[in-house]
Amino acid sequence: MSSDRRSAELAELKAAAAQQGSRFRRFEDLCWPKGARIAVNITVDFDAMLLRRLNNEPPMELAKGEFGGRVGVWRLLELFAAHDIKATIFTPGRICELYPEALRAAARAGHELADHMWEHRVPKEADRARDHLMKTAAALEAIGGRRPVGSRSHYPPSLLHEQGFIYNSHGARSHRPYSVLDERGQPLLLELPFHFAIDDAMFFSFAWYRSGNAGQRLADTDRVFDLWLAAFQQQYRQAGYLNICLHPFVSGRALRVAMLDRLIAAMKAQPGVWFASCEEVARHCLAAQTACVAPKAAPSP
Amino acid sequence: MPWKQGYTISDEKSLADAEVHWPDGKRCAIHIVVDLSVASGPEGIGAEDLASPAAAFAVNDGLEGLLDALARQALRATFAVPAVMAECYPDRVKDIVGRGHEVAAHGFKGEDVSALRREEEKARIALATDVLAAIAGRRPAGWFALPRQKDAFAGGAISANTMGLLLEAGYDYMGNGLADDLPHYWVTDFASRQAILTLPYYYHFDDQFFCMFPTEGTGLENPDALLRNWRAEFDAQYRRGRFFGMTLHPQHSGWCHRLAGLEEFLGGLGRLSDLWNPTGAQCARYWSETYPAAKSLKLAPSIWQDYPGSLS
Numbered sequence: 001m002s003s004d005r006r007s008a009e010l011a012e013l014k015a016a017a018a019q020q021g022s023r024f025r026r027f028e029d030l031c032w033p034k035g036a037r038i039a040v041n042i043t044v045d046f047d048a049m050l051l052r053r054l055n056n057e058p059p060m061e062l063a064k065g066e067f068g069g070r071v072g073v074w075r076l077l078e079l080f081a082a083h084d085i086k087a088t089i090f091t092p093g094r095i096c097e098l099y100p101e102a103l104r105a106a107a108r109a110g111h112e113l114a115d116h117m118w119e120h121r122v123p124k125e126a127d128r129a130r131d132h133l134m135k136t137a138a139a140l141e142a143i144g145g146r147r148p149v150g151s152r153s154h155y156p157p158s159l160l161h162e163q164g165f166i167y168n169s170h171g172a173r174s175h176r177p178y179s180v181l182d183e184r185g186q187p188l189l190l191e192l193p194f195h196f197a198i199d200d201a202m203f204f205s206f207a208w209y210r211s212g213n214a215g216q217r218l219a220d221t222d223r224v225f226d227l228w229l230a231a232f233q234q235q236y237r238q239a240g241y242l243n244i245c246l247h248p249f250v251s252g253r254a255l256r257v258a259m260l261d262r263l264i265a266a267m268k269a270q271p272g273v274w275f276a277s278c279e280e281v282a283r284h285c286l287a288a289q290t291a292c293v294a295p296k297a298a299p300s301p
Numbered sequence: 302m303p304w305k306q307g308y309t310i311s312d313e314k315s316l317a318d319a320e321v322h323w324p325d326g327k328r329c330a331i332h333i334v335v336d337l338s339v340a341s342g343p344e345g346i347g348a349e350d351l352a353s354p355a356a357a358f359a360v361n362d363g364l365e366g367l368l369d370a371l372a373r374q375a376l377r378a379t380f381a382v383p384a385v386m387a388e389c390y391p392d393r394v395k396d397i398v399g400r401g402h403e404v405a406a407h408g409f410k411g412e413d414v415s416a417l418r419r420e421e422e423k424a425r426i427a428l429a430t431d432v433l434a435a436i437a438g439r440r441p442a443g444w445f446a447l448p449r450q451k452d453a454f455a456g457g458a459i460s461a462n463t464m465g466l467l468l469e470a471g472y473d474y475m476g477n478g479l480a481d482d483l484p485h486y487w488v489t490d491f492a493s494r495q496a497i498l499t500l501p502y503y504y505h506f507d508d509q510f511f512c513m514f515p516t517e518g519t520g521l522e523n524p525d526a527l528l529r530n531w532r533a534e535f536d537a538q539y540r541r542g543r544f545f546g547m548t549l550h551p552q553h554s555g556w557c558h559r560l561a562g563l564e565e566f567l568g569g570l571g572r573l574s575d576l577w578n579p580t581g582a583q584c585a586r587y588w589s590e591t592y593p594a595a596k597s598l599k600l601a602p603s604i605w606q607d608y609p610g611s612l613s
Contacts (some may be wrong), residue, residue: 053612061454070314070480070481093610128610206456214515218505218526220533257537
């Protein structure tokens with residue numbers, strides 16, 4: 001490699017790192033309401049069989065997803081009610097036509113309905129992507145009575161911002177919520193970090209993201225209980241944040257509802273745990289950003 | 302588009318725990334399925350499978366071990382038998398019937414039928430039914446389409462025609478569905494409300510995914526996780542008063558310490574006097590009479606719409 005090529009490569013890598021650093025900003029000293037030590041968002045990705053349908057998976061895979069709509073989502077709603085927890089239900093717009101009754105029940109119980117794409121994909125064409133986002137927002141508003149302000153999706157942040165969304169919950173550039181910035185360094189959206197390590201499907205859903213048989217996820221509930229409780233405790237020690245991602249067709253199985261019941265009880269046994277909807281956490285962070293905390297730029301590369 | 306075809310196969314909401322009742326005031330049902338297939342992949346049982354050491358173990362030590370454990374624990378099971386296994390081992394199948402277990406069909410050779418033409422699939426169902434009826438002494442009431450270790454998915458493979466063909470062939474139930482953890486109706490025709498009763502299955506309670514999975518030799522051995530799954534699900538479903546189903550294979554659960562673990566688990570259940578342990582046909586008969594589709598299947602009219610730029 002010539003020295004010119006080495007310099008060019010170095011410049012390219014530095015530009016990529018600088019771009020990364022200029023597109024998000026962490027909050028310094030983010031503190032939770034009423035002195036809480038940790039904020040916990042329980043989130044439900046209610047795609048049922050939609051993703052499997054989109055991937056053209058066979059009938060039994062769709063039936064596996066259908067469990068989420070017929071059985072699982074109801075059990076999760078019961079679990080949240082028993083613990084007096086408000087959750088966020090990330091819902092593909094199409095689910096409004098498949099399981100309207102469950103969504104109405106969720107909204108009545110005070111849970112937040114948020115966007116999870118129209119049919120679990122973001123079209124490449126910008127107009128169609130906007131159309132999907134608007135259709136989902138309208139469908140969720142028709143069912144829940146409120147236009148969603150949050151999303152778990154691959155939509156461009158600028159599009160979500162344009163459509164009045166205040167947060168996305170998809171990336172994990174930090175443990176704690178952070179701002180996603182536009183090209184001029186202005187905050188566009190809040191990101192509520194979601195991580196695959198705290199996602200039930202990663203441990204329990206066979207053929208997840210078309211994974212092959214030798215890499216299957218067949219964990220038992222004790223193992224996931226231990227891992228997730230350890231994640232909670234680590235964040236608890238540092239005034240952190242935990243976003244737990246559940247799929248009704250996965251976590252709605254009886255053995256996992258029982259595990260989650262134990263997990264939530266173990267978290268509640270600690271003082272100062274703030275269980276909130278994603279919207280509540282997002283609004284708290286946005287208020288803190290403008291009112292009480294001087295945001296500090298992420299370290300420049 | 303009619304109903305939610307291509308998306309859902311049953312109604313919008315399952316029965317609540319409080320709506321579930323079992324015979325004689327029993328609290329929970331336990332259904333044990335023993336899969337007699339030795340197929341390793343979607344093509345079903347081949348000569349190589351039948352010649353393997355695992356198959357020899359399955360039809361001898363493994364099966365004997367399971368049958369003895371079931372007898373000691375006074376439990377009944379449904380044996381899902383591929384027709385070719387009955388042809389190759391008729392005495393084994395007769396022995397299973399003689400011990401009070403149910404023999405159900407598991408395909409012609411435990412194969413993936415999803416790519417078969419309708420006529421071919423129909424012919425195989427007829428042949429498998431006749432073979433099993435002749436050897437077991439009665440027509441099978443249930444049909445299984447269980448998965449194999451090398452399948453791309455863990456739920457079992459059917460074609461678009463399978464469920465309708467099973468109704469036509471007079472089957473009372475289909476043995477492995479995933480849309481509920483109770484018996485439920487799989488709708489084959491929305492307009493006429495035609496549906497086949499389907500018993501629940503879940504791969505987390507099927508030993509083949511925990512015993513040298515996916516391939517003997519390089520696979521992963523997790524029988525401890527399987528036991529924890531059985532215990533956790535049984536405890537939860539027993540509390541709810543619903544249904545617990547497990548799927549066993551002689552070549553997997555019949556082996557050594559796995560068999561000991563299985564029997565320890567089953568022995569724990571034996572202490573519970575309020576468990577109902579039907580075979581598939583007994584469970585299907587009770588369910589069809591107590592929760593007939595005409596009354597319990599609540600199919601809402603479709604509000605599904607077609608949109609440009611969306612999947613239909």
